[in-house]
Amino acid sequence: MVGIGEVARAAGVSAATVSRALSGNGPVSPATRERVTRAALELGYVVSSTASSLASGRTKNVGAVVPFLGRWYFSAVIEGAERALLRRGYDLTLYNLAGGGEERRSVFEHFLLRGRVDAVIAVSLELTADEVTRLLALGKPVVGVGGPIPGAPALTMDDIAVSRLITEHLISLGHTRIGLIGGDRESDLDFHLPTSRRHGSEQAIAEAGCPPPRVVGADFTIPGGYRAAKQLLGDPHARPTAIVAASDEMAIGAILAARDLGLNVPGDVSIAGIDDHDLAEFFGLTTVALHPTRQGERAVDALMSRLHPDAPVPTVPGTPAPDDRGAVHAPDPDAPAGAAIPLDFDLVVRSSTARPAV
Amino acid sequence: MVGIGEVARAAGVSAATVSRALSGNGPVSPATRERVTRAALELGYVVSSTASSLASGRTKNVGAVVPFLGRWYFSAVIEGAERALLRRGYDLTLYNLAGGGEERRSVFEHFLLRGRVDAVIAVSLELTADEVTRLLALGKPVVGVGGPIPGAPALTMDDIAVSRLITEHLISLGHTRIGLIGGDRESDLDFHLPTSRRHGSEQAIAEAGCPPPRVVGADFTIPGGYRAAKQLLGDPHARPTAIVAASDEMAIGAILAARDLGLNVPGDVSIAGIDDHDLAEFFGLTTVALHPTRQGERAVDALMSRLHPDAPVPTVPGTPAPDDRGAVHAPDPDAPAGAAIPLDFDLVVRSSTARPAV
DNA sequence: ATGAAAGCGCTAACAC
DNA sequence: GTGTTAGCGCTTTCAT
Numbered sequence: 001m002v003g004i005g006e007v008a009r010a011a012g013v014s015a016a017t018v019s020r021a022l023s024g025n026g027p028v029s030p031a032t033r034e035r036v037t038r039a040a041l042e043l044g045y046v047v048s049s050t051a052s053s054l055a056s057g058r059t060k061n062v063g064a065v066v067p068f069l070g071r072w073y074f075s076a077v078i079e080g081a082e083r084a085l086l087r088r089g090y091d092l093t094l095y096n097l098a099g100g101g102e103e104r105r106s107v108f109e110h111f112l113l114r115g116r117v118d119a120v121i122a123v124s125l126e127l128t129a130d131e132v133t134r135l136l137a138l139g140k141p142v143v144g145v146g147g148p149i150p151g152a153p154a155l156t157m158d159d160i161a162v163s164r165l166i167t168e169h170l171i172s173l174g175h176t177r178i179g180l181i182g183g184d185r186e187s188d189l190d191f192h193l194p195t196s197r198r199h200g201s202e203q204a205i206a207e208a209g210c211p212p213p214r215v216v217g218a219d220f221t222i223p224g225g226y227r228a229a230k231q232l233l234g235d236p237h238a239r240p241t242a243i244v245a246a247s248d249e250m251a252i253g254a255i256l257a258a259r260d261l262g263l264n265v266p267g268d269v270s271i272a273g274i275d276d277h278d279l280a281e282f283f284g285l286t287t288v289a290l291h292p293t294r295q296g297e298r299a300v301d302a303l304m305s306r307l308h309p310d311a312p313v314p315t316v317p318g319t320p321a322p323d324d325r326g327a328v329h330a331p332d333p334d335a336p337a338g339a340a341i342p343l344d345f346d347l348v349v350r351s352s353t354a355r356p357a358v
Numbered sequence: 359m360v361g362i363g364e365v366a367r368a369a370g371v372s373a374a375t376v377s378r379a380l381s382g383n384g385p386v387s388p389a390t391r392e393r394v395t396r397a398a399l400e401l402g403y404v405v406s407s408t409a410s411s412l413a414s415g416r417t418k419n420v421g422a423v424v425p426f427l428g429r430w431y432f433s434a435v436i437e438g439a440e441r442a443l444l445r446r447g448y449d450l451t452l453y454n455l456a457g458g459g460e461e462r463r464s465v466f467e468h469f470l471l472r473g474r475v476d477a478v479i480a481v482s483l484e485l486t487a488d489e490v491t492r493l494l495a496l497g498k499p500v501v502g503v504g505g506p507i508p509g510a511p512a513l514t515m516d517d518i519a520v521s522r523l524i525t526e527h528l529i530s531l532g533h534t535r536i537g538l539i540g541g542d543r544e545s546d547l548d549f550h551l552p553t554s555r556r557h558g559s560e561q562a563i564a565e566a567g568c569p570p571p572r573v574v575g576a577d578f579t580i581p582g583g584y585r586a587a588k589q590l591l592g593d594p595h596a597r598p599t600a601i602v603a604a605s606d607e608m609a610i611g612a613i614l615a616a617r618d619l620g621l622n623v624p625g626d627v628s629i630a631g632i633d634d635h636d637l638a639e640f641f642g643l644t645t646v647a648l649h650p651t652r653q654g655e656r657a658v659d660a661l662m663s664r665l666h667p668d669a670p671v672p673t674v675p676g677t678p679a680p681d682d683r684g685a686v687h688a689p690d691p692d693a694p695a696g697a698a699i700p701l702d703f704d705l706v707v708r709s710s711t712a713r714p715a716v
Numbered sequence: 717a718t719g720a721a722a723g724c725g726c727t728a729a730c731a732c
Numbered sequence: 733g734t735g736t737t738a739g740c741g742c743t744t745t746c747a748t
Contacts, residue, residue: 001496001725003725003726004725004726004727005725013734013735014734014735014736015725015726015727015735016726016727016728016734016735016736016737017733017734017735018726019726019727019728020727020728020733020734023727025727025728026727026728026733026734027733027734028733028734029733029734032733032734046467046468046471046472046473047472047725047726048412048472048473048724048725048726049472049473049474050408050411050412050417050473050474050724050725050726051412051724051725051726051727051740052725052726052727053408053411053412053726053740054406054408054409054411054412054724054725054726054727054740054741054742055725055726055727055728055739055740056726056727056728056740057727057740059408061451061474069433069436069437069440070430070433070434070437070636072428075427075428075433076428078427078452079427079428079454079456082427082452082453082454083454083456086453086454086461086464086465086469089468091451091453091469091474092451092452093419093449093450093451093452094436094440094450094451094452095440095444095449096437096440096441096444098437098441103444106444107444109404110404110447111444111449113404114404114405114406114407115404115406115407115408116407116408116419116449138359222637222640223637223639223640226640259617278428279580279581281581282580282581282584359741361741361742362741362742362743363741371718371719372718372719372720373719373741373742373743374718374719374720374721374742374743374744375717375718375719377742377743377744378717378718378743378744381743383743383744384717384718384743384744385717385718386717386718387717387718390717390718405741405742406740406741406742408740408741408742409724409740409741409742409743410741410742410743411724411742412724412725412726412740412741412742412743413723413724413741413742413743413744414724414742414743414744415724415743717748718747718748719746719747719748720745720746720747720748721744721745721746721747722743722744722745722746723742723743723744723745724740724741724742724743724744725740726739726740727738727739727740728737728738728739728740729736729737729738729739730735730736730737730738731734731735731736731737732733732734732735732736
């Protein structure tokens with residue numbers, strides 16, 4: 001293995017200078033930097049990240065904790081975070097806390113606290129105050145995505161506003177009998193997201209003076225949405241003219257259920273979701289785009305502004321360029337600890353919603 | 359930060375003994391081990407993984423390289439690998455090579471070679487001989503999942519056998535006019551998987567003496583399968599009585615297309631896929647289960663048998679128990695370098711296939 | 717079975 | 733702007 005010493009010798013400088021030249025930390029004359037860079041390249045030198053980490057105290061690695069990986073939303077957030085991190089020379093180590101309970105503690109004790117990461121991104125996972133405190137005590141910034149984290153900044157979606165928006169879209173179309181497909185008890189663990197979404201819809205409906213909606217719970221999957229929609233649409237007496245599902249996957253299930261019942265969407269029933277899932281376009285689904293990939297990128301921004309208070313977004317060569325769509329609405333990444341950094345969202349109207357039949 | 363020294367003092371032993379006691383490497387008397395363990399616990403000591411890595415040369419971290427994350431198959435493989443690694447005290451750092459080209463080289467040079475990982479798992483990605491050679495030269499085992507890797511062992515699916523199996527299922531039902539939805543040029547990059555699957559089906563069809571099938575390309579997505587199926591099923595003169603799609607997502611798209619054309623599945627047309635996707639059951643899809651999560655676990659097994667030639671699967675406390683479903687068919691993880699370790703698969707017959715109408 | 721000592725390969729003060 | 737000097741916190745021979 002070629003070490004820093006060999007490069008130093010080859011370039012005729014000291015190891016310290018090589019370190020400075022290659023890392024960009026500390027002053028080095030252009031000429032020297034040039035020679036060092038060349039020597040390193042010729043020798044095929046790459047810093048040992050472990051040695052570098054030990055000496056500097058930085059690992060250039062961030063841990064991302066997620067409750068699932070298979071679901072579209074989570075993989076999208078991770079994808080965005082990974083890209084943003086790579087661009088800055090950081091790695092993303094994945095912790096899938098599917099199991100909960102004992103497994104969760106294990107990940108905490110054995111992995112996150114071992115100094116393997118410089119920071120952690122918690123996606124839709126409510127870390128306990130104790131967990132956050134310990135992480136912060138070790139000097140490791142934490143940022144949440146999708147919900148508040150006690151004592152740490154978090155990018156949060158205003159779920160009430162989101163569901164109000166999609167519901168108001170339906171109301172503005174003239175719907176008054178609206179059915180809701182929300183989360184069931186089980187999926188309410190993380191941040192009461194299902195509950196918030198239900199409340200937002202209910203508020204909008206109440207404010208419009210419409211009768212309170214019938215709500216059927218489901219598990220955020222297509223089959224779950226299908227079953228729930230069957231309940232709603234099968235009612236021979238008070239079939240809703242519109243359905244708001246708390247997620248696109250459930251909304252897609254609802255569209256399939258409507259078809260199976262011989263109902264036309266949006267002719268007989270309008271159906272809307274939340275997420276802007278990959279498949280939303282295919283199904284012509286009207287929804288609210290939540291931009292999960294961008295959420296991942298924003299989380300990294302927030303982390304970096306804490307890791308490097310002076311942040312000129314350095315770029316590793318040969319790495320993807322930043323995705324600046326929506327940069328205008330970028331939340332302030334320097335929000336104080338514990339603050340909720342709002343995430344933006346957009347109504348996307350497609351063909352699954354229309355005026356109710358007269 | 360409490361270091362090994364403090365624990366040593368508290369337990370009345372030397373740092374070396376603490377290291378041995380806690381890592382299990384080297385002889386320590388039961389009594390001493392007990393005292394050390396207790397002291398470490400009381401002081402809340404956790405080894406610094408960077409220091410440990412630098413001194414030992416092992417990082418207890420493996421890199422997983424994938425071309426996508428959003429697709430069901432990949433996230434399932436990663437999920438399996440992550441679980442299996444966690445159980446053994448290893449981390450999984452994720453490299454999403456979505457971009458290809460320059461980005462790919464960057465990941466290679468700046469990340470994988472920096473000594474951040476002890477091994478790498480390449481999922482459906484054909485590393486070049488040079489890439490593999492450099493990794494192996496650094497003593498880092500590589501294992502492939504989904505396709506062969508020059509010079510490294512790989513868990514490979516016999517795609518020909520898989521597609522023959524599903525096609526033969528249809529033939530045994532009495533179908534003779536079978537349509538194929540395969541991959542298009544673009545998706546043929548990785549291991550010619552689409553091509554192999556097409557060949558398998560064609561072979562089975564030819565051997566049965568049926569007319570050669572019409573093949574329509576698609577991109578492995580639901581919308582892609584939908585469009586392709588419309589081509590196949592819209593033919594007024596020679597509509598196939600059965601369709602084999604090279605992936606479940608495309609098969610699902612085909613089912614939706616059939617419905618939109620007013621065709622009954624399986625009454626008018628039988629449709630089968632490959633994968634056993636999460637949604638396959640919901641759509642009643644007959645398919646071949648590929649068990650991607652298990653593939654991830656097997657990849658880790660193969661890696662570990664190289665990392666620790668004497669492998670009694672150690673377990674980190676509070677970590678999920680091994681998933682032994684299908685352990686009977688576990689491939690030999692000690693296959694020689696460059697060997698193709700076969701992966702198992704199972705036909706899953708549901709309600710999307712039946713005898714053709716008379 | 718245990719301890720002493722020598723690094724692992726780099727970074728960061730600190731001098732110059 | 734550059735070199736010197738100490739470590740970073742562990743693991744691992746090598747003795748004992």
